[in-house]
Amino acid sequence: MTWAMQLGTEMHEEALECVEERLSKLRPGGFSLEPRYRYDSRQDRWKQVSREEEQALEESGNSGELKGSVKPDVVIHQGDPLRAQAVYDFKFPCMNIDEIPKWPRYPPTHPYSGLDQGTVYEWAFSIKPTRVMPRLGVIHE
Numbered sequence: 001m002t003w004a005m006q007l008g009t010e011m012h013e014e015a016l017e018c019v020e021e022r023l024s025k026l027r028p029g030g031f032s033l034e035p036r037y038r039y040d041s042r043q044d045r046w047k048q049v050s051r052e053e054e055q056a057l058e059e060s061g062n063s064g065e066l067k068g069s070v071k072p073d074v075v076i077h078q079g080d081p082l083r084a085q086a087v088y089d090f091k092f093p094c095m096n097i098d099e100i101p102k103w104p105r106y107p108p109t110h111p112y113s114g115l116d117q118g119t120v121y122e123w124a125f126s127i128k129p130t131r132v133m134p135r136l137g138v139i140h141e
Contacts, residue, residue, distance in 0.1 A: 004094045007094075011092045012073075012090055015073075015090050019031075020033055030077060031074060031077065032075045032081045033073065034072075035072070035081050036071045037124055038066070038069040046082065046125075049069060067111060068111035072121060073088055073089050073090045084125040084126075084127060086130065087129040088129070088130050088132050090131075091133045092133070092134065097133075097134070098136070100139055103117045103131075104117050105117075
């Protein structure tokens with residue numbers, strides 16, 4: 001792991017702690033941090049993957065089953081994480097820190113190849129996702 005990646009990880013962890021502290025007071029039970037969702041094509045809907053299931057898949061070497069899932073940083077809801085009211089994703093660019101970064105594109109081997117992360121989040125949650133960056137704050141588009 002590069003120093004830049006390590007710094008990004010630490011900034012991400014710090015941001016999540018801050019968000020949890022604040023939202024716990026403002027919206028108890030009305031938000032989720034780093035929830036994972038997977039599309040169920042048989043039922044034509046997204047389902048939440050529990051932290052326990054996610055951890056079990058990773059520990060058993062079956063994390064490939066999570067390919068195609070999405071994991072935004074913060075989801076605001078009224079108690080049901082499947083009914084998102086807002087979706088936020090933190091971005092910590094190493095370069096051009098005063099410019100709004102584009103949503104990252106999925107690589108050719110990914111199930112969402114050719115699409116960007118924002119487009120997939122919008123499909124999953126039926127709302128436009130929002131990026132959050134140091135210095136620039138919340139970026140609505």
